[in-house]
Amino acid sequence: MAVEDSPITTTIDFEKEGKQDSYLRVPHSHNTSAWGSIFIPVTVIKNGQGKTVLFTGGVHGDEYEGPVALMKLARELNANDIRGRVIIIPGLNQPALLAGQRLSPVDSKDMNRVFPGDPRGTLSQVIAHYVRHAILPLCDAVVDLHSGGYSLNFLPYISMHYLEDPEQLQATLAAMEAFQAPVSMIIQEIGGQGLIDYEVENMGKIFLCAEMAGGGMLSPRALKIAQTGVRNLLVHFEIIEGELVTREGQGLPAPRRMEIPGLDYYCIAPAAGIYESFFELGEWVEAGQSAGQIHFLTELHREPVPIIARRSGQVITLRAPGRTETGDCVAVLGREVEG
Ligand code: CA
Numbered sequence: 598m599a600v601e602d603s604p605i606t607t608t609i610d611f612e613k614e615g616k617q618d619s620y621l622r623v624p625h626s627h628n629t630s631a632w633g634s635i636f637i638p639v640t641v642i643k644n645g646q647g648k649t650v651l652f653t654g655g656v657h658g659d660e661y662e663g664p665v666a667l668m669k670l671a672r673e674l675n676a677n678d679i680r681g682r683v684i685i686i687p688g689l690n691q692p693a694l695l696a697g698q699r700l701s702p703v704d705s706k707d708m709n710r711v712f713p714g715d716p717r718g719t720l721s722q723v724i725a726h727y728v729r730h731a732i733l734p735l736c737d738a739v740v741d742l743h744s745g746g747y748s749l750n751f752l753p754y755i756s757m758h759y760l761e762d763p764e765q766l767q768a769t770l771a772a773m774e775a776f777q778a779p780v781s782m783i784i785q786e787i788g789g790q791g792l793i794d795y796e797v798e799n800m801g802k803i804f805l806c807a808e809m810a811g812g813g814m815l816s817p818r819a820l821k822i823a824q825t826g827v828r829n830l831l832v833h834f835e836i837i838e839g840e841l842v843t844r845e846g847q848g849l850p851a852p853r854r855m856e857i858p859g860l861d862y863y864c865i866a867p868a869a870g871i872y873e874s875f876f877e878l879g880e881w882v883e884a885g886q887s888a889g890q891i892h893f894l895t896e897l898h899r900e901p902v903p904i905i906a907r908r909s910g911q912v913i914t915l916r917a918p919g920r921t922e923t924g925d926c927v928a929v930l931g932r933e934v935e936g
Contacts, residue, residue, distance in 0.1 A: 600716070741807070777843055855932060
């Protein structure tokens with residue numbers, strides 16, 4: 598589908614019945630390829646009337662559970678299996694995924710900070726613009742699969758934002774619960790503007806973001822959570838038949854509803870050095886306790902500087918590498934939602 602002003606082309610017809618494996622072709626002129634292009638693989642599966650769900654992975658190129666879960670889904674799912682439409686993009690920031698790094702190596706941009714994009718902008722902006730105008734309008738729900746990447750490690754969760762519209766809120770909560778991650782998280786972002794999340798939400802649609810594990814690794818346990826969650830959402834949206842695979846059905850504790858309600862729940866390094874966390878993922882920190890401390894590498898006699906938790910909560914996220922710079926997020930705490 599062509600979008601006005603966008604240089605992106607594709608053989609995909611989003612309205613066509615059946616299964617299409619193709620790509621978005623993004624023109625990319627560089628030193629070794631004058632008329633070159635970047636291919637972003639896309640699978641579209643459509644069968645009659647029903648809901649449309651977009652699954653994206655690889656928005657950051659150093660996060661692997663999402664791309665692998667979605668590549669498996671793209672291989673396995675056929676038009677006869679579904680009712681409605683499933684759009685699968687395992688590596689939305691394909692150059693970053695190929696490079697195994699968070700940011701696009703082409704323009705050094707974060708794909709999840711450039712929405713709504715710009716058809717005359719840099720490569721990441723061009724991709725974001727196409728997704729915003731060609732794909733998001735088709736969707737009832739968008740599920741973006743992330744992990745912590747190189748720099749963070751997560752207790753696996755599925756998340757949504759605080760939403761004002763009561764109908765959108767309830768529909769999003771129901772989808773989040775259907776995913777059956779260990780934690781269903783409602784989150785106040787620290788990351789600024791330009792997220793795909795806000796585009797989808799502002800269109801009144803359902804948006805979910807999964808955070809699976811991280812540290813630049815692929816966790817088998819988190820991959821299984823991602824695969825189960827994706828399948829469960831297809832059941833939830835009545836795209837495939839079957840029952841939800843619940844955590845309790847797998848002999849696991851039921852999903853817990855938690856929230857990261859504000860910036861006070863983020864612990865930020867006040868200095869550069871080596872971060873020593875006093876807690877593992879999943880452990881509880883009391884407000885006023887040291888979550889960890891920064892050791893100074895060049896001033897050996899200097900006492901490490903503690904990072905005091907401003908709120909009580911469970912450790913949901915930890916910085917993955919020990920080496921830490923001033924301003925890095927080293928821990929995020931979450932609290933249980935009552936009721
Ligand atoms: Ca991410």
